Amino acid sequence: MTSLYAFVAGPLAWAAFLFFFGGLCYRLLSMLRQVRQSEPFIFSYMSLRYSLRSILHWLIPFFAMGWRRNPILTGVTFIFHISLIAAPVFIVSHVVLWDEAWNLSWWTLPDAVVDVMTLVVVAACLFFALRRVLRPEVRFVSDASDYLLLVLTAAPFVTGFLAYHQWPAGPWMTIAHMVSGELLLALIPFTRLRHMLSGWLTRAYIGSEFGAVRHARDW
């Protein structure tokens, strides 16, 4: 048991972070290389000012027309994404691990808050899944991979919640939590979850084009 824990907390964690950061870097570099090779004009249209303008407008909930026309999803997706990132980064038990391993430590959130955020993430994933089934235009473009992504995303939160509350007691849930979290991290760059990186870039490009060439808002 302890050797399994050591493996999951050691080499597997290393591998997950390697895949995550390495994968994202690889994605970014190969995208830039491809732009240079086949669409160098994209560089000449990119504008920092208009990229940021577009991104900032889209970061405000309910501001862009696209958000406003889908208010419920907008509300859910904002608290989902905030919780999704804040909970694992600011939970005490993770920060402690960083502290022990690297002597790095930062601000933490109270456990009760993280607990709620965890439930928010899980509930949001359920909402996304339900929406996929119920909204015809979303169902039409959904396949198994979309539901798998939701499971992949929810898994570390479900298991983390259960492990924290010791249901069932014992180390297994903690190990499941670690494995599912590592799996999620490792797969982000290799699934559509890489939107966490590429979404900023596509927005930046279209924001530049709309700002500097089309002189029109893109939100």
Add this chain to the structure above:
Amino acid sequence: MNERHKEPSEIMDDGVEAALSRLTPEKIQAVINSVLKGETGARFKAYMDTCIHCGLCSEACQFFLSRDRDPHYSPVGKVKQTVWPMVKNKGRVDTDFIRRAVRIAHTECNLCKRCVAFCPFGIDIAYLMTVVRRIIHKLGATPLYLQDTAHSHASTMNQMWVKEDEWIDTLQWQEDEARAEIPSLRIPLDKEGAEIMYSVIAPEPKFQAQLIYQAAAIMHVAGVDWTMPSDIGWDNSDMAMFTGDYEIMGRIKRTHFEAATRLRVKKIVMGECGHAFRSVYDTGNRWLGWAQPPVPIVHAIAFYYDLLKTGKLRIARKYSHPVTLHDPCNVVRGGGLHEKARYVVHQLCDNLIEMHPNREHNYCCGAGGGVINCGPPYKNARVAGNRVKAEQLFDAKSRGAHTLIAPCHNCHSGLHDIVHHHGIDLEIKFFSDIIYECMEKPDGSE
């Protein structure tokens, strides 16, 4: 009108059918892969990899909204039915698939880019549809009527098979007509070193020569130093852009810019056309390698704005009817001219009744992106696919609008079909119609 309306899937296009009968699975696969591998790059890949299949873009699309929210018409739904299987099956798709792809990419998307402003990632579905069109072009399966215009571009360098003598004759005829009203008026041909080259789309000399008359009158009254080319390059339109025939697009844009360079003008002013603006200002010049047009290009809206703002044109009496304004996608989402258009409206008319949503969030007229140019087979489906525009127009009408200003040729025709089909009593006009009617004419010609 009484005949049963065909479902879009029942529409037969002779050009498409002829092409499909010649295609083999191997040929289809080779073409698809040559375009996907050889002509797309990071942008295509990023759009494919980033789209999270959330469907938020659906709300944007006039086809989706008008077709009772049928998912087949949502922006991402169109990608699902065209691009995804091509990529997933590595180009192994059959002729039925291509037939459907033609219908979707050519007649159920106006390339209006409204969905760009609804997708949180700014995924440009119009671009993905142009990739599909490029594949269709390379398969030779472009809808017949649209392909005919591209053929005309290729052989005459204008969209409407206008011959050189016809072109010059038409200009002289309009000059003669206009001189009966304003004796000193000229349409200066090939005047080297003029400040402005005025270019039009080929349907103007072909069907709407009075627009050239009106433009000449406005130029004359405003004292503009202008000219028109007698030789090729006078037509700024570009259907090749919409068929995906970028080689021809490049040729016609180069010809247009070369006419301006030959005449050593400082800028090109173009008539009230949206797609031509897209071609000259955005798509064609990029294909030729210029980030911005090599000769500055001024759309009629911006031109009238300048003339009115600087007092070169003065309005004798305002247009008496309440108006509503249609924002053409290509000059609004394509060029940001919506506020200038409103300035021009307010100079001309006291009562502007806005349609909603408007400006960058307007609904396309349903004709754009070459959809109307796919011709009669698709007309009923096109009108049915834009019920939301009809509702907007009804609403404007019910709030008192009498005249619908549409500063774009395509929009004019598309809106005409909608207005006619639904019996909405709105008179459709160009800005130049109203400016011509209302401006001071100092020659004492009235």
